Amino acid sequence: MPTYTYECKSCNNIVEKIFEINVSPNTIFCEFCGKEMEKIIVPGASFILKGGGWPGKDSKEKNYRQERNNELSDVMNQKREAGESVTKISDLKKVK
Incomplete structure (x- = not known):
């Protein structure tokens, strides 16, 4: 109401x-x-959606993960092309 x-x-x-x-x-x-x-007229209350399952929040997190995975894949491919081995995540520091 x-x-x-x-x-x-x-x-x-x-x-x-x-x-x-x-x-x-x-x-x-x-x-x-x-x-x-x-x-x-009183402005509506603002609120924060906490937890998972909310539209927008989950998609932003999913997009961030996808972008991060793409970056890591790019770095891995660059290192392989340069002849370097990649055996762990710490090897995936960005190539300059």
Whole structure:
């Protein structure tokens, strides 16, 4: 259910009201001064998706791994072409 925020222009009282999606009252009155309140727009909350399985997060990680594997393959091929042996990951330091 959506949350609406209202502000009283008379006493600056701010309240949040929760209504069903199909119900949005035309007028809300301030509980302190009794005057009509105005609906205000509040920016949405930000949040961070943690853990795996979220679109975007997993694809970025997958792309990073793929790019890293491609780099290592390129370095391995360059070393082999130069006649050097590659037997472990530490041998795969970038060729200058």
